[in-house]
Amino acid sequence: MNLNLIKLQIVELLHKHRKITTVAEELGLKQPTVTYHLKNLEQQLGEKLFESRMDKMILTESGKAFLHYAVKINALAAEAERVVKEFNNAGRGTLKIGASYVPATYILPQILGQFGEQHPGTTISLSVKPSPVIKEMLVNHEIDLGILSTESFYVPTLHSQSLCEDELVLVFAPTHEFAAQTRLSPSEIASAHFILHDMESSTRQLTNKWFERSGVTPRAHILLDSLEAIKQSLMGGRHVSFISRLAVEDEVARGKLMMRTIPDYNFQRHIFYSYNRDRHYSPLIGLFIDLIRTIRI
Incomplete structure (x- = not known):
């Protein structure tokens, strides 16, 4: 045939x-x-x-x-x-990277800039998608490398390694009533006006797991698919949300937001790099992984 x-x-x-x-x-x-x-x-x-x-x-x-x-x-x-074709273009090539929102926004900009300076002949394309989509793109050979924030996972065709932990924290404004409390119970958190992430995001999946395991449900909530929109909404003082610590460290340092440890939180989420075992492991992929592993996150 x-x-x-x-x-x-x-x-x-x-x-x-x-x-x-x-x-x-x-x-x-x-x-x-x-x-x-x-x-x-x-x-x-x-x-x-x-x-x-x-x-x-x-x-x-x-x-x-x-x-x-x-x-x-x-x-x-x-x-x-x-x-x-890359063998005929020494020092040149294309690297296709897929990343979930947190690493794409708070980790990769520094790395992409540094890699571009070290390898000026390289063209890098970046696709920003939810972690489940990045995994699918890796399986389908649509990208060379994935950088994603997710719980530990196993896909037979993918090699994955953790770069750092990506902890979720409870976030709210300094004017919120929670600001005066150092310890919060699941029922107190559930009674707050909650902002939930988009259903496709790993943050939303972990949030749902926490609510289910804690035996509570959010009393009132709104749904936003943009992390920046969530942070801006939190600054208004009325709402709370679960957000990656990496994503709010700057706002917390500047006093615009506050964060607390989530009670009874027993989940682990990490930033992973991942590639397809069946895909050609080009020198560019190796160089990029070497660089990202040296960055202090």
Whole structure:
């Protein structure tokens, strides 16, 4: 069976754009050529991968299963081409990094600047996504290296190592009623006006676990998907939230926010670096990891 790369690219792009005309434009092909490759692939597989609905091409269940592998193969092919080209460009290359919000905002800026000075021929791209998304991007070979804040995890294809602990703390304004208390109970915290993080974030997942294990639920809460928006809201004095210690150290030092240890908090979250064991471990990845391990966090 001849599953050439153009057919796999068509499947991935057609799922992305939903229209054959758009796929043809992106690949520099004529529309009948794209249609021919798709029909030929479906004949080879003996399964229909797409069906037309309201002028849009939608994956069938068989198509969804095939797409999973097409995405991985396309990513590996792109990586192989990039790695080979880097051998012809001494001192140059591209490093694709994915990071969750806390390390992307409070750790990586210093490291990216320093790495750029040491290796001026290198192009670095940074994708900022929630930790679960970064893991998926690593598995699918979409990035070279992930820097993520999360609980310990095990994925067979990923190598991961902790850089430092990323502790969650209870945060509020100096004008909040909690400011006068040194010890707080779970029920007192649950009675406060709580700000919750987006459901995809590891902070929200740990917050939910703490509430569940403590046997309490927040009495009133609002939902925000931006850490900076949460911190600004906390400064208003009415709300509290669980936030990474790394993310609020500056505001606490300047007296704009206060933090307390979360009672009965038995979870461990760390900043990890992670890469796919099956991905080419280029010198650039090694150099970046060497640098990030020397930074005092």
